[in-house]
Amino acid sequence: MEMRRIWLALAVAALVIASTITAFKLSGRRLAAIGREYVVLMVAPRVDDPYYADVFEDVVEFQANVAETMDGRGRVLFIVDRHTWNSLDEACREKLRECRVWGSVYDIWVRDYAPVCVQGRLYMFKYRPSYLDEQEAEWIQNSFKEFLDKHGVEYTTVDLVLDGGNFVYDGEGKLIVTERVLKDNPDMTRDEVISTLKAIPGVDEVAMIPEEPGDLTGHADGMVLWLSPKKLLVNRYEEPFRSRLLKILEEAFPEVEVVEVPYRPSNETWKGFPSACGDYVNALVTSWAVYVPVYGSPLDEEALEVFRENTDKEVIPIDASAVCFMGGSLHCLTWDVPPKPQGSSATRADSTQIKPSTETSPGLVDRPGLEPGTSALQAQRPSSLDHRPTKVVRPRRS
Numbered sequence: 001m002e003m004r005r006i007w008l009a010l011a012v013a014a015l016v017i018a019s020t021i022t023a024f025k026l027s028g029r030r031l032a033a034i035g036r037e038y039v040v041l042m043v044a045p046r047v048d049d050p051y052y053a054d055v056f057e058d059v060v061e062f063q064a065n066v067a068e069t070m071d072g073r074g075r076v077l078f079i080v081d082r083h084t085w086n087s088l089d090e091a092c093r094e095k096l097r098e099c100r101v102w103g104s105v106y107d108i109w110v111r112d113y114a115p116v117c118v119q120g121r122l123y124m125f126k127y128r129p130s131y132l133d134e135q136e137a138e139w140i141q142n143s144f145k146e147f148l149d150k151h152g153v154e155y156t157t158v159d160l161v162l163d164g165g166n167f168v169y170d171g172e173g174k175l176i177v178t179e180r181v182l183k184d185n186p187d188m189t190r191d192e193v194i195s196t197l198k199a200i201p202g203v204d205e206v207a208m209i210p211e212e213p214g215d216l217t218g219h220a221d222g223m224v225l226w227l228s229p230k231k232l233l234v235n236r237y238e239e240p241f242r243s244r245l246l247k248i249l250e251e252a253f254p255e256v257e258v259v260e261v262p263y264r265p266s267n268e269t270w271k272g273f274p275s276a277c278g279d280y281v282n283a284l285v286t287s288w289a290v291y292v293p294v295y296g297s298p299l300d301e302e303a304l305e306v307f308r309e310n311t312d313k314e315v316i317p318i319d320a321s322a323v324c325f326m327g328g329s330l331h332c333l334t335w336d337v338p339p340k341p342q343g344s345s346a347t348r349a350d351s352t353q354i355k356p357s358t359e360t361s362p363g364l365v366d367r368p369g370l371e372p373g374t375s376a377l378q379a380q381r382p383s384s385l386d387h388r389p390t391k392v393v394r395p396r397r398s
Contacts, residue, residue, distance in 0.1 A: 034153055038074035038287050039337040042066065043110045043144075047084040052108070058322040059108060059333075060088060064095040066291075066334070069318055071098075073288050079103040079147065103150075106143040109328055110335045111221070112163040113141040115148075115155040119171070119202035120340030122155035125162040130184060131216055160196050161185050165219035165332060170226040173204035174253060178211045180218025207252035213241055221331050224249070225261075225281040227290065227311045232256050233281050235263035261306050262299045266325075273327030277320075280307075282329040284336060289313050293320035293330040 042063045045052040052059060067076045076099040085093070085100065107113070112129070115122035127141040128134055148155065161184040168176040181193055188196070194206045211218045212235075223245075225233045232253065237245060249258055266275035276282060277295045280303040284291040292307055294300040294317040307315045320329045 034337050037339055039077060040066075040070060040074055040284070040286070041077040041079065041110060041114075041335045041337070042333060043105045043108050044078060044080035044084050045108050046081060046104075046106070047087040049106075055323075055326060060092050062320065062323045063333070064092040066318060066330070067099050068095045069291070069316060074286060075099075077101050079105050103147045104143060105140075105147055107140045109332055110144070111332050112165045112219075113137075113144055114164055114335040116164055116167045116169065117337045118169060118200055120338070121201070122153070122337070123200055124155045124157045125160050125164070125167075126158075127163065128161045128184070129163055129217065158196065158200070160188075160193065163217070163219060164335075165217070165221045168220045168224055168226065169203070170229045170232075171338070172229040173202060174226075174229065174256075175203050175206045176209060176220050176224055176249075177206065178209050178218045178220045178223070180211055181208070183218070205252065207249060209245060209248050210241070212237075222276065222279050222282050222329075225283055225285065227259075227285060227307070230256055231310055232258050233261050233306070233310070234258055235279070235281055236260040237263065259306065259310050262303045264297070264299055268325060270326050275325045276327050276329045276332070277324035279324070279329055282331040283307075284330050284334055285313075286336065287338060290315050291318050291330060292316070293318055293324065295319075295321045295324055 044063065045056050045059050047056065063078060067078060070076050078096045078099045079101050080096075081104045082102065088096070113127040115124040117123075124145070127137050129137060160181070162177070162181050166177050166180060175197060177197070182188075182190060185193060190208070194208070197203055197206050209220065209223070212223055215222070223235055227233055232249065234245065234249065236242070246258060249256075261280050263280070264278045266277040268275045268277070278297060278299065280292060280294075280299075282293060290307055290311055290313050292304060292315060294304070296319070300317070304315060304317060318330055323329070323333065
């Protein structure tokens, strides 16, 4: 009898090990799609994170609906830890099962701390926004760095403080950032910041626009959206900001058609974050379709019509009303990586190919993969961050 119990225990252990190995191999194969297929990635809220406790189900249901809407198009990835996965209802798990990747990443707003993709290569800026405690921002970004390193996803780090939400790239050479990048890098001049950005191969033109009035995040992806390299959507702002912004964009890109989109932001707030409901340019443009957040607003159809009139791609609405009140929308909650351009020899960033001089690019650093000290910082959440304090109230994550 004792021997039977031993054999049974060994068999169970073998099954657990085999299951773990299989799950890891599946995760690895799914991550290998980066650079080969069009990837759209989302990060689950952690079930043990009190900050998202009240909205946990809303966020996961939104992410499950995004995955279902994109099913069969590109590669959708959903990063989640096992404890959180086991807490999901069966309907969400069914929608997310094929895109599940095991991992522990510590915030849902992946757009801001993930690398940006420029012509098939990944570049990681410093995630140190003024609206977030610096220690927490580092802890969040390092958790994602460790995830990428574990799966062999390489990138080049750029020694510049810049949120991914403030990097709006057309795919062919034109980049839009807001003047927040100057405030976040006070030791650098405007010319030095622009030179650092242009040192990234594939960035040829940089337009630096004013921040949206009252938006303490300073993100550009809640203000403008490239539908194509020749077509730029911009929120329909009130005067005099509207004329100021349009003039800067038209002077920077004279051959680009600028089209205004309805914009009526909500005045509601969540934990100090004003709502992003009503922000249609916080959309996701893929190689096959344009996914536009809608909010159950009378303006939804007018905004969708603007998109349809200005692109040949399919325009697909995604209901973001369950998450936009938190201060972000579809673009904020996703990280998309197009496949490498045809003929490119590198799937991901290879920092050894970038050797900018300090005279033209003081901020670029050749350092692929995980930075020293990441594991220690990632392993344990800073004890001072139990309530996710912010330095200032930010109006909208975009």
